[in-house]
Amino acid sequence: MIKVENLTKYYGYNKAVSNLSFEVEKGEILGFLGPNGAGKTTTMKMLTCFMPPSSGRASIFGFDIQKDSMEVRRRIGYLPEKTPLYHDLKVKEYLELVARLKGVANTSIRSSIERSVESCGLEQVAGKIIGTLSKGYQQRVGIAQAVINDPELLILDEPTLGLDPRQIIDIRHLINNLGRERTVILSSHILPEVSQVCHRVIIINKGILVAVDSPENLRERLKKSSIIRVKVRASGDPGRISEIISSLEGVLMTKIQHADEETVSLIVESVPVKEMRDTIASVLVKNNIGLLEIYGEELSLEDIFIKLVTKEPA
Amino acid sequence: MISKFRAIYLRELKYYFHSITAYVTICIFMIICGYFFFSIFRYYNFISLEIIQSSDLSANINLIDGVMRPMFSNISIIILLILPMITMRLISEEKKQGTFELLLTFPVSDTAIIAGKFFASLTILAIMLSLTLIFPIMLMIFSDPEMLPVLSGYLGLLLMGASFLSIGTFFSSLTSNQLVAGVSTFGVSLFFLVIGWAAPLTGSTISTILAESSILVHFESFSKGIIDLKDISYYLLLSLFFLFLTLKSLESSRWRA
Numbered sequence: 001m002i003k004v005e006n007l008t009k010y011y012g013y014n015k016a017v018s019n020l021s022f023e024v025e026k027g028e029i030l031g032f033l034g035p036n037g038a039g040k041t042t043t044m045k046m047l048t049c050f051m052p053p054s055s056g057r058a059s060i061f062g063f064d065i066q067k068d069s070m071e072v073r074r075r076i077g078y079l080p081e082k083t084p085l086y087h088d089l090k091v092k093e094y095l096e097l098v099a100r101l102k103g104v105a106n107t108s109i110r111s112s113i114e115r116s117v118e119s120c121g122l123e124q125v126a127g128k129i130i131g132t133l134s135k136g137y138q139q140r141v142g143i144a145q146a147v148i149n150d151p152e153l154l155i156l157d158e159p160t161l162g163l164d165p166r167q168i169i170d171i172r173h174l175i176n177n178l179g180r181e182r183t184v185i186l187s188s189h190i191l192p193e194v195s196q197v198c199h200r201v202i203i204i205n206k207g208i209l210v211a212v213d214s215p216e217n218l219r220e221r222l223k224k225s226s227i228i229r230v231k232v233r234a235s236g237d238p239g240r241i242s243e244i245i246s247s248l249e250g251v252l253m254t255k256i257q258h259a260d261e262e263t264v265s266l267i268v269e270s271v272p273v274k275e276m277r278d279t280i281a282s283v284l285v286k287n288n289i290g291l292l293e294i295y296g297e298e299l300s301l302e303d304i305f306i307k308l309v310t311k312e313p314a
Numbered sequence: 315m316i317s318k319f320r321a322i323y324l325r326e327l328k329y330y331f332h333s334i335t336a337y338v339t340i341c342i343f344m345i346i347c348g349y350f351f352f353s354i355f356r357y358y359n360f361i362s363l364e365i366i367q368s369s370d371l372s373a374n375i376n377l378i379d380g381v382m383r384p385m386f387s388n389i390s391i392i393i394l395l396i397l398p399m400i401t402m403r404l405i406s407e408e409k410k411q412g413t414f415e416l417l418l419t420f421p422v423s424d425t426a427i428i429a430g431k432f433f434a435s436l437t438i439l440a441i442m443l444s445l446t447l448i449f450p451i452m453l454m455i456f457s458d459p460e461m462l463p464v465l466s467g468y469l470g471l472l473l474m475g476a477s478f479l480s481i482g483t484f485f486s487s488l489t490s491n492q493l494v495a496g497v498s499t500f501g502v503s504l505f506f507l508v509i510g511w512a513a514p515l516t517g518s519t520i521s522t523i524l525a526e527s528s529i530l531v532h533f534e535s536f537s538k539g540i541i542d543l544k545d546i547s548y549y550l551l552l553s554l555f556f557l558f559l560t561l562k563s564l565e566s567s568r569w570r571a
Contacts, residue, residue, distance in 0.1 A: 048419040051568050073421040084412035086325070088332055100321035101420045145416075 001026045001183065002047075002153065006056035009042050009207075016042045018207040019056070024200075026152075029179040031198030032187035039207035040187040041081055044157050047185070048078040060153060074103060077146030081157040083138055087131030091122055091141055094130055095148055102149040112148050120144040120174060136167035140174070147178060154178060156186040160193060172197055227297040228268040228277055229257075233290030238264045244287055248279055263292060318422045322430025323437075326404070330438055335400075343396055343442050350388045351449045354381055377459035378539070385449060386467045386537045390530075393439065393475050394503055400438055401482025402496035404431045405560075409490035424564045428557060432483050439475040443468060463539030470536025473549035474529055478503045480556035487563040503529075506552070 002024035009017040017039040024030050032040045046053045047060065049069040057064065063071040086094055095113045104112050117126050120140045125133055130141055139159065146154055159175065160168045175184060175197055188194050194201055195215040203210040203218075211218060232241060238259040246254045250271045258265040270276045277294055284291045330336035358380040365375065408414035417427065450464045482499040489495050510528030513521045525531050529552075532545040 045415075050415055050419050070421050070423075073419055076419070078416065078419045080412060080415050082412050084414075084416050086329075086413060088329060089325075093328075097321055097325050098420070101318055101417070101422050103318070103421055106317075 001028075002058070002060050002185075004043075004047075004056075004058040007043065007046060007053050007058055008055045009039075009046060009051075010054045016207050017046070017053075017204075020204070020207070020209055021056075022202055022209065022212055024183060024185060026183055027179075027181075028200060029175070029184045029186070029198045031194035031201040032185065032204065033189070033191065033194050033201050034187075034204040034210075035189060037206075038204045040204065041157055042207075043204075044078075044155050044185070044187060048076060048155055049073050074149070075151055076153045076155060077149065077151035079142045079146045079154075079156045079159060081161065083142040085130050085138060085141055085145075088129065090129050091117070091126045091133075091144075094141065095144060098145040099148045104149055112150070115150075116144040116148045119147065119178065121170075136163055136170065139163060139167070139171060143171070143174060143178070152182060154182050154184045154186075156184065158187055158189075160188070160190065168193070226270060226276065228270060228280065229293070229295055229297060230266045230268055230280060230284075230291070231293035232264050232266075232284060233292060234259065234262055234264050235289055241284075241289060242266060244283060244289075245280060248283060250276060250279075315423065315426055319426040319430045319433075322422070322427055323434050326431055326434030327437060330400075330434070336438060336441075339396060339400060339438070340442055340445065343392060344445055346392050347385075347389060347446050347449070350392075351381075351385060354384050354388070377453050377457055378463045381453065382450060382459065382464055382467060383537045386471060386533075389443075389446065389471055390474055390507075390533060393442070393471070394478060394507060395500070396442075397435075397439065397475060397478040398482050398496045398499035398503065401435050401479055401486055401499060402492045403486065404435065404483055405486040406490050406492045406495045410492075418564075418568070424561055428483065428487075428560050428564065432479060432557060435479045435483070436476055439479060440472065443471055443475070460539070463537070466539050466541050467537045469541065470533050470545070473536075473546065473553075474533055477506070477529060477549050477552040477556070480553040480560070481506075484556040484560045484563065487560045487567075 004023070005021050007017055007020040008015070020039075020043060032043070034040050045051050047058060047065060049065050049072055052066050057066075059065065060072045061075055063075070065072050086097070089097065092113060095116060096109060099109045099112050117123060120143050122137070122140055122144055125137055130138060133141065143156070143159065146156070156175065160171050163171060172193065175186065178184065179197075186194075186197070198215065200212065200214050201218060202212045230245070235241075238256050241264055242254045242256055245251060245266065245268055251268060252271065253269040255267045255269075256264060257267050268276075268280065277296060281291055281294055358375075358377075361375065361380065405414065408417065447468070450459065453459050454461075478499070481502050482495070485498040485502070486492075486495040488498075506527065506529045508528075508530070510525045510531045513525040513528075516524065526548070529549075532548045535542050535545055
């Protein structure tokens with residue numbers, strides 16, 4: 001489907017993207033995650049044939065981005081980062097212009113405009129001048145122009161940047177709907193967004209690929225240890241409770257977080273085994289210690305992201 | 315290709331006519347032209363009276379040499395000043411707003427983009443020039459000037475304007491700063507206009523080169539009513555040369571980006 005091999009881009013002496021390789025399957029929604037300046041936009045600009053890579057290759061539906069640039073451009077829809085639109089045109093006029101430029105057949109221009117107006121929820125503003133629309137609607141117009149030629153691949157650069165929470169939710173819904181029949185590559189530096197929308201995530205930092213996987217697998221993979229929080233009824237020496245748990249196999253460390261006359265709270269770090277909580281619970285019950293609370297702490301995608309991108313270079 | 319060219323061409327024209335740009339430009343152009351026509355015509359009247367009074371029958375004056383030729387050289391200076399302001403936004407503005415990036419990812423050839431934009435600006439020029447036809451028409455109503463020198467003069471103005479426009483398109487493609495594009499266009503256009511002035515100061519070969527490179531020298535014959543293939547090719551080649559440079563500049567912006 002989409003194949004990227006050793007894609008590299010230099011700006012002068014500055015390496016913006018370095019030996020990036022990945023593949024995207026048909027129908028997938030792929031998230032590009034990375035801090036600002038990680039090379040997300042640069043990669044997208046290369047995939048959309050806006051600028052050629054310094055070295056490496058990429059092919060989209062079997063068409064090389066450099067050799068068959070026109071074929072690639074015909075099959076993609078692109079929304080650049082700052083949603084560049086012609087602010088003096090009306091929404092419909094603009095979509096008609098884009099449809100003509102993208103080579104939509106004369107006979108189907110009207111229906112293409114109607115379809116993308118409808119799918120992006122622009123019915124109410126179709127006759128308005130783009131410059132007068134709110135940022136949320138402008139973003140929808142940006143997406144509408146990207147889908148006007150019914151592309152198989154949508155490339156969206158930070159599609160929710162600068163929107164209010166309500167608009168962000170709307171745009172996410174829109175992307176999910178559009179992604180049902182298409183392949184979508186979107187970039188973001190907002191983590192929950194990627195984990196909600198994308199099937200697979202590529203994390204890049206300083207132009208280097210750090211990880212590629214589904215949000216769930218990334219979470220699993222990074223669980224070198226898991227944290228379990230335990231709260232028990234105080235009975236005698238809190239240190240004894242700590243000792244009991246520490247003596248279990250697989251427990252790396254136990255720390256008393258808080259102890260008063262009523263309760264004792266502990267943080268237990270253990271190797272990532274699923275039944276660790278069961279073991280702790282049963283040993284506490286065996287020792288007649290009243291178990292009040294026990295729960296495992298999930299690593300959020302945010303933690304993973306920070307872990308990955310702040311890792312010191314080896 | 316043609317339909318994409320047409321889409322860009324119409325979009326550019328729409329931009330000029332949806333905003334106040336075209337109206338203000340054309341209006342100011344016409345006011346200045348009107349003023350020049352008025353003063354040139356008054357001067358022509360004055361000279362005619364002088365000649366009649368002195369009854370010097372050897373003096374040969376006519377409306378073409380007395381009114382239209384000075385009018386043409388004035389119009390050529392006015393368009394030299396105005397056209398850079400029309401072309402400076404052609405590509406610069408889109409570069410600044412980021413719409414150019416999107417345009418380059420559409421399946422549209424660079425040639426179609428440049429041609430669409432260039433011919434839109436040429437259309438504005440054609441509208442401006444055709445409005446000034448009112449002056450020779452007024453002469454025709456009250457007198458009987460020769461028609462062909464007027465037409466060839468207009469052809470010359472259109473060709474000369476096209477070369478200014480192509481220079482402007484080129485500089486607009488180089489920068490996202492409209493002012494820089496406009497000033498550079500004006501500078502280079504003026505350079506081509508006055509380059510012939512240095513001709514008498516130099517040796518024979520260089521003198522010929524300088525004279526033949528001048529936009530003004532090639533306009534001379536048009537305003538006299540002579541349509542020479544040499545002059546037409548000069549203007550066409552100059553325009554094509556700068557449009558070719560524009561094409562190269564777009565191509566290079568892809569790999570330099």
